[in-house]
Amino acid sequence: MSAALLLACAFAQAEPFTPTNDDEVVEKLPSSAADPSVRRVDSLRRQLAARPDDAALRLEIGRRYFDMAMAQGDPRYVGYAMAAIKPLDRLSPNDPGYWLVRGLLEQYSHDFAGGMKSLARASELDPKAPEPVAWRAAIDMVQARYDDARTECTRLETLAHPLYARSCLDYVRATTGQLAPAYEDLKAALAAAGPLPAELVMWVQTRLGEWADRLGRTQDAEAHYQTALKQGVTDQFLLGAYSDFLLAHQRPAEVTRLLADWERSDILLLRLALAGKAANDKRAKGWADQLRDRFDAATQRGDRLHEQEAARFELDVEGKPDRALDYAARNYGTQKEPRDAEVLLRTALAAHKPAAAQPALDWMRATGYEDPAMAALATQLVAQGAHR
Numbered sequence: 001m002s003a004a005l006l007l008a009c010a011f012a013q014a015e016p017f018t019p020t021n022d023d024e025v026v027e028k029l030p031s032s033a034a035d036p037s038v039r040r041v042d043s044l045r046r047q048l049a050a051r052p053d054d055a056a057l058r059l060e061i062g063r064r065y066f067d068m069a070m071a072q073g074d075p076r077y078v079g080y081a082m083a084a085i086k087p088l089d090r091l092s093p094n095d096p097g098y099w100l101v102r103g104l105l106e107q108y109s110h111d112f113a114g115g116m117k118s119l120a121r122a123s124e125l126d127p128k129a130p131e132p133v134a135w136r137a138a139i140d141m142v143q144a145r146y147d148d149a150r151t152e153c154t155r156l157e158t159l160a161h162p163l164y165a166r167s168c169l170d171y172v173r174a175t176t177g178q179l180a181p182a183y184e185d186l187k188a189a190l191a192a193a194g195p196l197p198a199e200l201v202m203w204v205q206t207r208l209g210e211w212a213d214r215l216g217r218t219q220d221a222e223a224h225y226q227t228a229l230k231q232g233v234t235d236q237f238l239l240g241a242y243s244d245f246l247l248a249h250q251r252p253a254e255v256t257r258l259l260a261d262w263e264r265s266d267i268l269l270l271r272l273a274l275a276g277k278a279a280n281d282k283r284a285k286g287w288a289d290q291l292r293d294r295f296d297a298a299t300q301r302g303d304r305l306h307e308q309e310a311a312r313f314e315l316d317v318e319g320k321p322d323r324a325l326d327y328a329a330r331n332y333g334t335q336k337e338p339r340d341a342e343v344l345l346r347t348a349l350a351a352h353k354p355a356a357a358q359p360a361l362d363w364m365r366a367t368g369y370e371d372p373a374m375a376a377l378a379t380q381l382v383a384q385g386a387h388r
Contacts, residue, residue: 040064041064044057044060048061052087055095056097059085059101061081061084062081062082062105063081065078065080066081066101066108070108071234071236072236074264075108082105085098085105094125095125096121096123096129099119103115103116103117103118103121103132110304112139112143115139116136120136129159130156130164133155133156137149137152141175141337142335142337143335144363153169154169156168163190163193164200166189167189167200167203170186171207175369176367177367177369179214183212186204186208186211190204198231199231201231202231205224205227206237208220208221209221209222209225209242210241210245213245214370214371218249225245236265239271240267240268243255243271247271247274250278252275252276253281256276259271263287263290266291266295266306267306269290273287273288277316291313292313292318295310298310307330307334311324311331311343311347312324315343315347325347328344329344329347338369340360341360341363341364341369342360342371344359345378349377349381352384354382354384355386358386361378361381361387
């Protein structure tokens with residue numbers, strides 16, 4: 001999951017339907033049936049069997065599955081969500097909830113244009129709803145449309161808690177050459193905000209952790225990540241971001257402990273494989289074998305959801321820079337967040353093909369993006385023949 005999309009996820013979800021019976025198991029899902037989120041959606045599915053024409057129930061199931069996919073990194077949940085709402089395609093043209101869920105599923109599948117249209121329709125039908133606005137801002141960030149993202153962030157000021165808009169705007173600032181002011185502003189805003197939803201605190205603290213690390217404030221970054229983890233929110237992006245921090249600071253053994261039981265997520269399995277290799281963990285080969293099989297299967301079925309992770313796997317685990325660059329270049333054609341740019345820079349440098357990194361170098365120059373590690377990569381690429 002991208003950093004931008006995580007902010008949209010921080011909005012509190014609708015109250016669940018009250019289950020009528022929690023005992024019957026009707027389907028074995030990828031996660032443990034003991035997981036409360038799995039039990040809730042099982043209950044909803046049992047209700048749907050008795051009320052198949054209940055549109056609100058279908059939307060609730062679709063949203064539950066989507067939230068599980070975002071939190072746990074298992075794209076199969078999105079397939080379940082799509083199946084749940086499919087019968088509504090011709091029945092809910094004026095339901096903003098339908099267009100919101102449809103937009104969420106479209107953007108998850110990297111149909112960003114379709115997602116933007118659906119989310120715009122949701123806002124037309126319910127102009128006071130903050131979630132479609134937040135998700136449009138998130139997609140704009142993924143697509144590097146920063147002026148558009150700033151406009152959507154500003155709209156949030158009248159629709160939600162002020163910290164949502166401030167977080168959104170500071171994320172744009174931190175990406176466009178104002179890292180230190182954005183960090184100090186968001187840190188102060190969080191301190192002054194009072195009680196907040198745990199999801200929002202987690203997002204803000206994760207962002208502050210990343211920004212502090214880019215500013216060279218390692219101890220502050222550690223503190224922010226630890227505070228984010230203490231919110232008790234299951235979120236694969238937080239776990240991935242903190243794992244990357246630990247890996248960058250040569251602490252791989254902590255990654256394997258942090259991500260125990262997270263092999264089901266491709267994103268987090270990658271971090272396990274990287275940490276296992278760095279720590280000479282006996283489990284490293286098994287993690288790498290699992291990941292190789294998953295990426296090969298995704299390629300065969302045309303699934304492009306995790307090309308950034310596939311590029312890192314090919315470069316850092318398999319040692320195949322040319323193949324890694326193929327993944328990274330395709331990924332950057334779809335997603336243009338800082339991590340996508342960094343992977344393109346690294347793979348182009350390793351493959352000795354500096355021209356392939358030019359789109360990311362152009363993005364760094366245009367935005368003024370601040371990151372010492374990426375600046376060092378850019379310098380090396382220029383030495384190889386890239387244009388700065």
